[in-house]
Amino acid sequence: MSRRRTLLAGWALALLAIALFAALGTWQLGRQGEKQRLLDDAGQALQQRDPLPLAAASDRDAGRVLDWAAGPGSYLDLPAVLLDNQQRGGRPGVRVYRAFAPQRDGLPLLVDLGWLPWSADRSLPPLAPPPADARVAGLLAPPPSAGLARAALQPQAEGALLATALEPEALAPALGLPALAPRVLRLDPELPGGYARDLEMLPNTLPPERHLGYAVQWYGLALAVLVTALVLTIRRGAPRLQRNQRTGP
Known part of the structure; x- marks a missing residue:
């Protein structure tokens, strides 16, 4: 019974970590989409310049x-x-x-x-x-x-x-x-007056591709936790299976 409780507790922690890492990956994907849309809108507005x-x-x-x-x-x-x-x-x-x-x-x-x-x-x-x-x-x-x-x-x-x-x-x-x-x-940087300026949309923050990279990392951690939990579960069950085979008919 204690082994079963340990197994259940381990899986509970694993599922919690998987949910957390997956949520962080999804958030990073959302940020990537937001910033890409921002860059796309900026490119369109700067190209048309229809005031x-x-x-x-x-x-x-x-x-x-x-x-x-x-x-x-x-x-x-x-x-x-x-x-x-x-x-x-x-x-x-x-x-x-x-x-x-x-x-x-x-x-x-x-x-x-x-x-x-x-x-x-x-x-x-x-x-x-x-x-x-x-x-x-x-x-x-x-x-x-x-x-x-x-x-x-x-x-x-x-x-x-x-x-x-x-x-x-x-x-x-x-x-x-x-x-x-x-x-x-x-x-507009071409207008006189003011100070050093440009129309760079993401000067002090991460570009979309960095958010995508972080999302892949978080999803990778979630997958790694899942694989580790499965491997440990299989290893814990292997000795019991061997004992059952020895005592079998």
């Missing part, structure tokens, strides 16, 4: 996640938002965002002006004031993924807000605005 009005940034029910948009408006006289933990060329830095009010309909939206590096003492160079009136164009996209980071805002001596995550709903009251558009505008 929508900036009011499209305010549409929470937009069918596509990414769109090319353009229009006139003005940067608001508000603090810049600096998104921390952003790398470029292996160097740590921040992405600089400013609130922009479209000339026509639509909520104010955050415009990604580009990347600036941290210095050795974690100080930033002076931020250039944006022009009062401007015509912007670029890629409407969801805010960068925060991952496991919790949203936090830290006012800086220069007046900017240092953010660990970009959440328009949380940033709007900090900027004194009733609301911000749920999507941000990644400014």
Whole structure:
């Protein structure tokens, strides 16, 4: 009886591990699909460059996640938002965002002006004031993924807000605005002004193929546990089978 209980307990642990590894593999496959769709949408938007009005940034029910948009408006006289933990060329830095009010309909939206590096003492160079009136164009996209980071805002001596995550709903009251558009505008690198920037969609995260590789690893671990449990079960049953054969008729 004790041997049977040990066998059942071993199988319970094995099945639990298999379920966990399979769930992790499925999650990685889901992330791979999400990021591949993001890259596909970005490629289509960048290829067509058929601009929508900036009011499209305010549409929470937009069918596509990414769109090319353009229009006139003005940067608001508000603090810049600096998104921390952003790398470029292996160097740590921040992405600089400013609130922009479209000339026509639509909520104010955050415009990604580009990347600036941290210095050795974690100080930033002076931020250039944006022009009062401007015509912007670029890629409407969801805010960068925060991952496991919790949203936090830290006012800086220069007046900017240092953010660990970009959440328009949380940033709007900090900027004194009733609301911000749920999507941000990644400014066209060909336009003048701003800082070092591009339209790379996954600059600080894993590409789809890495998620696929991790999924294969997790599924492989699940299979390895299953095979190990089967082999151990067969080995435990082999002596009993041999004894039954000796005592048989």
